[in-house]
Amino acid sequence: MTLAQFSLGALALVPLLGAALTMVLPHPARRALGVVTSLLIAGLTVPVMISVISGELPELVLGGFEAPLGIHLRGDGLAAVFLGVTSLVGVTITGYAAVLPKSTGTYLSSTAWVPGHPGFWPLWLGCWSGLNAVYLSGDLFNLYVSLELVGLTAVALVALGGRSSWEPALRYLFIAVLGSLMFLAGVGLLVSVTGTLDLQQTRGELEGLEDPTLPLLALTLMTVGLAMKVALLPMHRWLVPAHSAAPSAVSPILSGLVIKAAMVVMLRCWLWAVPVLQGSEWLAWMLGALGAAGVLIGSVLALRQDRLKPLVAYSTVAQIGYWFLAFPLLLPGENDAAQLASGAYGGVVAMAVGHAIAKAGLFTAAGFLKDRCGTDEMSALRGAGAHHPVLILAMGMCAVGLLGLPISLGFSGKWQLATAAVAAEHWWVILVVAAGTLLSAAYMLRGIAPLLLQAEIAEDAPAASPVSVRERVGEIAVLVLGVATICTGLLGAGLSDLLEVGSWW
Amino acid sequence: MEAGIDIVSWYLLIGTVMTIFGIVRLLLVRDLLARLIALDVTGIGVLVSLVALAARSEPTDPVLQALVITGLVIAVAFTGLGAVLIRRLEGLQEDPPRGDHQ
C-alpha cells in the first residue's frame, strides 16, 4: 500500500475516530483534540494531492469488498481539489472555534445557558469524515452513505445554536431526508438496471443500453433529491433560516462545505455515472433555467435583507445558481463538445471552490460581529468596522471572490463559464452572469458599507467593549480565508489541469 | 413465475403510492410530529419499492438489499434526531423561555 493509498482510507477514518474520541473526553480536551485532528487531516490530504497532481489515480478497496458491492475509494482531480479546499477551510474554522468557544453554540447546563457547546466537536469531525468520503467515493453506495453522514451531522450542528435554531434545524432535517430518499430511489432504480454500484461500471452498462427511460427517471430522481440538498431555487427556502440561525462556527461549514458535498455528488452522477442520455437535455435546460432564476432572485432577495447573516445566506442561494447555469453547456453539442464541456465543468468547480473559501470567510466574519455586538441587524452594526479594520479588510477580500472580480477563483470560474457560453452561443448565460455580478456588488456594498460609517457607538454598547486577544486571533482566521480567496485566484490554470486527471472523458 | 412478477409489481405500486402520499402529506401538514411521520411513510414507501425492485431478479439482488438495510438505519437515525428536536420545541411551548438567553 502506498502512502497515497493509506491516506485515502485515513482521510475518511481519522476524523471519524477523532469524533468518537472527542465524545468521551472532557470539554476543554475536546478542543485540543479537534485542532490536532484537523491538522492531521490536512497533513493526510497532501500525499493524495501530490499523487493526483503527478497524474496518478490512487485507489483503495476497503475491507476487501470488491465491486459491485464494496467500499471503493478513488482519488481523482475533482476529489483532490475538494479535499484541498476542505482542509484549508476546515483547519481555519477549527482554529476559530477553538479560540472562540462562544462561536460553537450555546449549551443548556442544569442552571443556565452556557456559551460554547461541547457537542460541536464530535459533530464537526463526523461531518468532515463524511465530506472526505463523499469526495473520494468511487461508487453510488458510498456516496449515499457519506452524504447521509454529512446531512445528519449538519442538522445536529445547526441545532447547537440554541432555541432559535431548533425550528430551522427541523426544517432542514425534513428537506435533507426527503432529498436523500429521492436520491436513494434513483440509485435503487439505476442499480436494478445495471446491477452494479460502481460509477465506472454503471456508465459502461448504461452506454450499451437501448431504452433510456429508466436511467432517465433515475437521473431525474437523483437530480431533484440532490437539488434539494444543494438548495437550488425553488428548493432554497430551508437554507436561509438554517444557515443564519446556526452558530458562528457552523454557518461557514454549512455554506462553505456541506452544500458542496451534494454538488460533488451531483457532478459525479451527471458526468461520471450516467452517460448522455436521449432526453436528458431538457433536464439540463431545466437546471440551467432554475440556476438563472436562482442568481437573479437570490440576489434581489439578498438586497432586501436588513440582517447580515440572512444577507450572506441569500448570497449563497444566488451563488448556487451560477453552478447550475453551466449544466446546459455540459451536454455535447455539434462542434468541439469535449472542450466546451470541460470548460464549463472547470468553471463550475472553480466557482464552487472559490465560493467555499470566500463564503466561509464572510460567514465567519458575520458571525463574529453577531457574537460581539449581540445582533446582526445592519442598522445596529453601523460603525462596527472602526474597531475591526482587519476584519473589514478580510470581508472585502472575500467579497471580491463572491463578486467574481479578479483576482479570485470566482473570476476564473466565471471566465470559464462565460467563454464556454460564448463558444456555444448561449448569450443568455452572459447576460445572467453580468446582471448577477452587478446585483451581488449591490448587496455586498449594502452589507459592508454600514460597517465603514464612522458612527458614534454608545459607551455601554457591547461593540464598544475592548477587543480581547482571542477575538483578535479569530479575526486572523477570517483574514486567512480572505487572503486565500485572492491567492487561489492565481491557481485557475493549475486547477483546470488538475481536474483533467481522472475526468470522465 | 408470472404470479411472482405480479406480486412484485403490486409491491412496487404500493411503495410508489406510499411515497407519493408521504410527500404530499409532508408538504401539506403543519404539525411537526405529523410531518415527521409523513417523512417516515415516504421513507418506507421508497424502501418497499427498492425491495420490490430487488425481488424482480432471480436470485434476489444483494446490492439492492444492502441499500435497503442502510437506508433503514439512516431513516431511524434521522427520525431519532427529528424526534429530539420536536420534543425540545414542544418543551419550549409548555415551558416558555425564562429570558436567561436571547
Add this chain to the structure above:
Amino acid sequence: MVVNDVIPLGLVLLSVVVAAIIFPLPQRLAGLRSAVNLAGALIKLVLVVLLVPPVVADGARPEFAVPFLPTGGGEAISLVLRVDPLALFFAGLSAVLWLLTTIYAIGYLKGTAYQSRFFGFFSLCVAATVGISFSGNLITFLVFYELLTLVTYPLVAHWGDEKSLQAARLYMRYALGGGVAVLVGVVWLTMEAGPADFAEGGAADVAEFAVRSPTVAVIIFALLVGGLGVKSALVPLHSWLPAAMVAPAPVSALLHAVAVVKAGVFGIVRVVDDVYGIEVAWELGVLTPLLVVASVTIIYGSYQALRQTEIKRRLAFSTVSQVSYVVLGVTMFSMAGTAGGVVHLVHQGIMKITLFFCAGLFAEAMGAHKISDLRGAGRRMPWTSAAFTVGAFGMIGLPPTAGFISKWQLGLGALESPHPWVLVVLVISSLLNAAYFLPVVYSLWFGEREDDAEAPETAHEQERVHEPGLLLAPALCTAGFTLIVGLAASLPFSPLEISRYIAEGVFS
C-alpha cells in the same frame, strides 16, 4: 544596463509590499509609516527612471508572464507584464506623482484618524495603476482595472460620513457597471481572436478577425470603449466624478490626475492603438463616432465648469473636459494627433494635480471652498496662488506651459487629420477654459475681499496666511514641472519626444 524580466513584477509588488507593511501599523507610528511610504515611492521612481533609456533608446521589452486563466483544452492565458514606451510613460507619471501626492497626503492628514488604512489603500491604488500601465494583454489590464475600482472605494469613502459613502456608492455603481461591460467585451474578443496581446500597430489576430466579421468587431469595440469611458468620464458617463469630490484632497488629486480617470483613458489608447490598431479601427469606422463623443465631452465639460461656484467642482468638470483631449488626439487618425493625445496624458496629470493641491491648500489654510472665497488670496497665500496660476495658464494652453505644447501638437494633428473641424473644437474649448480660469486668477491677485472695506484692521491681521510646507512643496514642484516640460519639450526623453516615438510605433 541589463534589463531583468522580473522588473515589471517587482515594480507592481513594491507598492503591494508597502501596503502590507503599512496596514497593520498602529496609528501613532506616523514617522515609520511616512518613512516606509516615501522609501517605496522613491525606489519606484528610481527604477522607472532607470528603465527609460534601455526601453526607449535600445528597444528592450522586459516581460514577465505567468499562466492565469485556463482555456477550453488549449494553452492557458497568461498574466503578462511588459514594459513598452507607452507603459513606461504612464508608469513614470504615476511614479512622480505618487511621490509628491504621498508627501502632500502626509501633511494633509496629519492628526486625523485611520491613516494606516488610508495609506495602505493608497499604495494598493498605485500598485493597480502600475499594473495597468505594464499590462501586456487585455486580461491583465482587466485584472488591474477592476482592482483599481475596489481599492479606490475605501479612499473615496474615507471620511466615513453619509455623504462620502453615497458618493463612493455612486462611484462603485458606475465603475463596476463599466467593468462588467469591459469584461464582456474582453471575454468575447478572447473567444473570437485569442488573448489579444498588446502590440504596436495592433494585434495581428484582431486585425484578421475584424476583416472576418466587422460587425462583431464593432460591437466589441463599443463594449470595451463604453466600459472604459465610465472611468475616463466621457459624457454621459461622467456624473460620478464631480460627486466623488467629497473625498480628501489627495484622493481627488490621485483620482483625477494619476489613477482612475487616467486608467480609463489609458485603456482607450491601448484598445485603439495596440489591440485593434489605428488602421483597423479607422477601417471599421469606429474612430469618428468616438471623436465626436470626445468633442462633445470637451465642450460640455467646459460649459459645466463655467457654471460651478465651488472650486473643487469646477476643477472636476474641467477634468471631464481635459481628459477627453487624450481621446480626441488618438481618434483623429494622424500621427501628430496621437502624439498630442499621448503627451496630454502626462501634461494634464501634472497640471491638474497642481490645481488640486492648491485647492486643498486654500481649503485647509483659509477655509475657502467657493470661488468667491478666493478674492484677494494672492496676497494672503502668494506661493499657492502662484502655483495655481501656472496650473490654470497650463489648462488654458498659454505658452510656455505644458498645456500649450499639448494643444499645439493637437492642433497640428487636427490639420494633418481627415477632420480639420477638430481645430474649431480646440479653439472653442480654449476660450471656455480661459473664461472659467481667468476670472479666478484675476480675483486671486486683484480681487478685493468684501469685508476689507468694513473691517480694515482684521483684514490686516489676516494679511498673510501660513502655507503648510508639506502641502506647498509638492504644489510648487508640479507647477515647476508644468513650466519645465513646456520649455524643454524638444529635449531627448522629454514627454513630447517620447510620445512622438510612441506615435511612430502606432503608425508603423
